[in-house]
Structure formats: C-alpha cells, structure tokens
Amino acid sequence: MRYSMLLAAVAGLGLALGGTALTVAQTTAVPSVALPAAGTLRPVESFQSIAQREARSAAIFTEMGKVLQHPRCVNCHPATERPRQTDAQRPHQPLVVRGKDGHGAPGMACTTCHGKENFDPARVPGDGHWALAPASMAWEGKTLGQICEQMKDPNRNGSRDMAALIKHVAEDTLVGWAWRPGPGRQPAPGTQDQFGMLFKAWAETGAVCPR
Numbered sequence: 001m002r003y004s005m006l007l008a009a010v011a012g013l014g015l016a017l018g019g020t021a022l023t024v025a026q027t028t029a030v031p032s033v034a035l036p037a038a039g040t041l042r043p044v045e046s047f048q049s050i051a052q053r054e055a056r057s058a059a060i061f062t063e064m065g066k067v068l069q070h071p072r073c074v075n076c077h078p079a080t081e082r083p084r085q086t087d088a089q090r091p092h093q094p095l096v097v098r099g100k101d102g103h104g105a106p107g108m109a110c111t112t113c114h115g116k117e118n119f120d121p122a123r124v125p126g127d128g129h130w131a132l133a134p135a136s137m138a139w140e141g142k143t144l145g146q147i148c149e150q151m152k153d154p155n156r157n158g159s160r161d162m163a164a165l166i167k168h169v170a171e172d173t174l175v176g177w178a179w180r181p182g183p184g185r186q187p188a189p190g191t192q193d194q195f196g197m198l199f200k201a202w203a204e205t206g207a208v209c210p211r
Contacts, residue, residue, distance in 0.1 A: 039186075039187075039189050039190075040189055040190055041063060041066065041067070041189050041190030041191075041194045041195065041198065042063050043194070043197075044060070044197050044198060044201040047059055047060055047063075047201070053205050053206060054205075054206060054208045055208075056205050057202055057205035057206045057207065057208035058208045058209065058210040058211075059210075060198055060201050060202040060205065061144070061148055061202050061207075061208070061209060061210055062144065062210045063198060064195065064198050064199060064202065065144040065147070065210075066188075066189045066190075067178065067188045067189055067190065067195050068139065068144070068147055069139070069144060069147070070178070070186075070188045070189065071084070071086070071087050071088075071089050071185075071186070072177075072178035072179075072181055072185070072186070072187065072188045073139065073178055073188065074089065074139050074140050075089055076131075076132050076133055077133045077137055077138055077139035077140060078132070078133075078138060078140045079138050079140040079141050080140075081097040081098045081135075082095065082096065082097055082098075083096065083098075083132050084140070086184075086185070087185060087186050094108075096108055096110075098132045098134075098135065099132075101131075102131040102132045102133065102134055103130075103131050103132075104132075110130045110131060110132070111130070114126045114127075114130040116128040118180070118181070118182035120182050120183055123182060123183060123184050123185075125177065125181060125182055125185070127173055127174045127177045128173060129172075129173060129174045130174065131174070134158070136150075136155070136156040136157075137150070137156065137157065137158070144210055145209050145210050145211050148209035148210065149209055151165065152207060152209075162203045162207065165199070165203075166196065166199055166200050166203060169192075169195060169196055169199050170192065170193070170195075170196025170197075170199065170200075171196075175192065176192045178192075179191055179192050
C-alpha cells in the first residue's frame with residue numbers, strides 16, 4: 001500500500017520549469033509586427049527591417065518573451081516559495097518549497113524525486129542542476145518589461161553581467177530543459193540556440209526593455 005502511494009505521488013510530479021535573471025532604465029515602445037506561430041521564434045535577421053536601434057532591441061526582447069513568459073520558465077520562477085507545474089501552472093504536488101538554496105527543504109529536497117534527466121515513465125522531469133530560481137528572480141505575475149529590467153540588474157540576476165547572461169541562456173542545461181521537457185509538457189518556443197542568438201542580438205542593440 002505504501003509503495004503504491006509512493007508511485008502515485010511520483011507519477012504526479014510533472015513539474016514544469018524554467019531557467020534566470022545591468023540596471024538600465026531605458027524602455028521603448030515596440031513596433032507592430034506580424035508574429036509567427038506560438039511554437040516558433042523569429043530569427044534575428046527578421047528584425048533588420050526595424051531601422052531604429054532602440055525599437056529593434058525592444059522588439060527582439062518582446063520575441064524572447066515568448067520563452068520567458070512560457071510555463072516552462074515561469075513555473076520555476078514563481079512569486080511564492082512554491083513552484084508551479086504543468087502547462088496549466090498549478091501549484092506543485094506534492095507540496096514542496098524553495099528552501100534555503102533553491103534545492104528544497106530538508107527532508108524534501110528536489111533530488112528526492114528529480115534525477116539528472118527526465119524519467120518519462122512517470123513523467124518526472126530532471127536535470128543535473130535541478131533547482132528553483134531564487135526569489136530575486138521571480139517572474140510570475142510580472143510584465144515583460146519588469147522581467148527585462150530584473151534580468152539586467154546584477155542585484156537580482158545572480159550577479160551576472162551581460163556576457164554571463166548570454167552564456168547562461170545559451171549553454172546552461174537547466175535553461176535548455178525548457179526545450180526538452182519530456183512527454184505531457186509543451187516545449188518552449190523555438191530552440192535554445194535560437195533563443196541564445198536573440199539574447200545576444202538584444203544585448204548588442206543596447207538591451208532595451210519593452211514597455
């Protein structure tokens with residue numbers, strides 16, 4: 001009986017994640033452009049038609065928002081101590097919390113159920129660095145402009161400069177999990193490579209935040 005209950009709990013763990021967060025109070029309106037399907041990302045080259053540099057930068061970040069505000073990212077950048085899960089972004093079951101270092105509370109660490117890779121038979125996601133984002137990196141309930149300013153702020157993004165941010169979003173395996181979440185979870189739009197190229201282009205055009 002106890003074994004069956006444990007299996008049932010593990011089977012219900014389909015956690016939906018995400019990946020993380022220079023202070024510049026520069027914002028600009030985003031020009032109206034035709035968007036592709038939600039499951040894709042526009043290539044960097046498609047923004048060259050926006051002549052104004054600041055507007056182009058803000059438009060690129062708006063495209064990145066399709067990933068940043070997707071359940072795969074927001075679920076592990078929650079506004080509370082409790083992560084979200086599934087595409088519907090329900091509170092995590094069983095009840096778990098961020099804990100002191102983002103790896104869960106004593107006796108209920110993330111590694112209790114989450115391994116180094118997805119366990120598809122029970123739909124339990126995994127990665128070698130599975131963790132919840134720090135509270136300073138919470139994105140849930142925030143506008144895209146607020147997320148943008150937060151990501152640029154070293155006091156709220158893990159003390160990362162822009163070069164470190166580019167490397168993080170382009171190479172980090174936990175960020176990359178958003179595009180390989182396993183069965184029953186919708187991947188983030190595009191690919192990690194495409195997202196990394198958009199992020200780099202955004203930085204190179206001034207890292208302007210949309211408003």
